[in-house]
Amino acid sequence: MILKFVRQSGLRALSALGERFRSAKALRLPARWTISPVSATALLVVVTAVYAFGLGRARFKVTSDFLIRQPLPPGMLAPAVLGPLTGSPSMLGSLEDGRYLAFYLHSPEVMRRVFLRLLAERRYARRLPDLVAGLPADANRDQQLAFFRSQVQVWPQDLSGVIQLTTTGLDAQTALQLNQLLLQEARVFVNDMNQAISRDQLGFAQQEVQRSRQRLDQATAKLDAFKSRYGQLDPIQESAATSGLITALEASLVNLQVEEARLKRQFRDPQAPEVLVVTDQVQELQKQIQKERDSVVSPGGKSLNNRATEATKLQNEVIFATENLKASMLAVENSRMESQRQLKFLVMLSDPQAPEVQDWNWRFQVFLGVVGGAIVIWGVASFLLGIRSRV
């Protein structure tokens, strides 16, 4: 059932296609102008052959290959230039940079600069008998950009990270100069981009230094104010000293309590003067310990604990602000050095050379493209029309 439906739908679609062909016939030219498809194709192929192998002006191609590499910091293992590059960080970096570079080199800014230096309107001017190749005299900016893009191919190779730059010119020198100018643009792009990033980082780091310095000043001022308010040089040490005193008092208390217990066992009368002296000492010591304790924790007393906590907080803030300032200053120094240093290099694998012979490839490409297109149209159309004729 489904198969039948699909089959009928397909046949209906092909039938509709046939109707279109039939209706198209109604629009054909008068009888004396009609031309058979075979003759039209033959004519097209002949015209293409005449243009491609006769009238068409010579094109010259110049190719250069390069890598974008970043020197690795000392201590890191540098991969060999001819070693296995697949998946290595430098290869992936080059590939990524190459992709950005491909967009950059096709940009209107680059075209403007390069065409200005190359005098492109004169060098790429159209000339008889070939009215297809070259730049029209009255080309607007969009046409110029489209033409420029057709003359420049930037192909980052996925497998190796090598970037291939191919330029086309209507004479050998133009193709070579275009390639060289674009290589200069690529160098400027690679270095300027990285140095601009470092410059931005430097500005940011300098702002951070200012901020860290202010913060440190504020933290130091707060700590000084705290110390002045309580007349203490170091509340933490004072608190520690008090704790030490309490510990010492408690140790004495333990000793006296042991002595008191011993005397109570020695004298039958607990009111004996020897016992009472020690008992008084114990009580006095307990009161003193309590008093010291209160002075440390009670809000009414010196409240050393709170002061120590606050002092620790303020001191930590000063330490943090100091470290922050150190790090910011280090970052400023690094950014300053990086912004002046060349971070990435174009490693030329093959320099552009002036071609001595013209590029024949485009001639075969144009000719075979037309012949191939005709074969495809003939093959697909005859196949579909053959099916339609069975409907």
Place this chain on the structure above:
Amino acid sequence: MILDSIRLHIGIVRALAFRDQGERIRKSPLGAVGLLVEPLVLVGVLLALRMLLRIQDLQFMNPALWMASGFIIFYMFSKIAIKAITGVSRSQRFSDLRRILPLDVLIAGAVVEVQIYGTCLFFVILAVSLFEWQFVVADPGAAVLMFLLVAVTSLGVGLTSLIVGHRFKVVKIVVDVVIKQLLFWTSGLFFTVALVPDYVRPFLLWNPLLHGIELFRHAMQPTYPIPGISLSYVLIWAFVSLGFSMLAYGNNEQLLSAEEPRDEP
């Protein structure tokens, strides 16, 4: 005189191709649509499988186009070559029409296969171009040339195997197995030649079909890497195999008739 003869045979081949196309439509369960849909189903299933398994490898071109170009060209090669090895079946013979040569029948069959698989590939390219919103074939002439060279090679290999196989039966069997099994796994249907380890690549590069398929992909995408792939190698295979088969055909025309009718693979 020669031109008239060539024109006559072209007419015969066209008529036979038309007849062959009709037979194919009758045999296909989905009719005319089936002829185009069947080769694409396999590509679609493999693509779906690839998406389902989330296979992420280096992609040098659109994966649908990459896979379709490999499978469609391989199946075209396989069908034409196997059909040529099989010879002309009894049902295809025209014993009462002396002008129709067995070679005409085989060429007509090859033309139909080229049309079917070429149309499939054409629609895949059209679909991918619409999807990517740009024409995906960088060098159409080279792409068509590669496709036709593979077709010529398959016809030449098939005919040569048929003629040589008549003297040495084992040749026919070996070629049949090689086409169906060995070439299936070594023609770049599942891998890119650039990603094959260096110590394996020289063995694979003996396969002319791998050269044809990879050059076809390179014609689509100029940045597609093709280390070791050679156009000359494909051209030599195409012309030598076809030339040799034509040479042998002159004296062994009767061998093109199949001894036993065989089903299509």
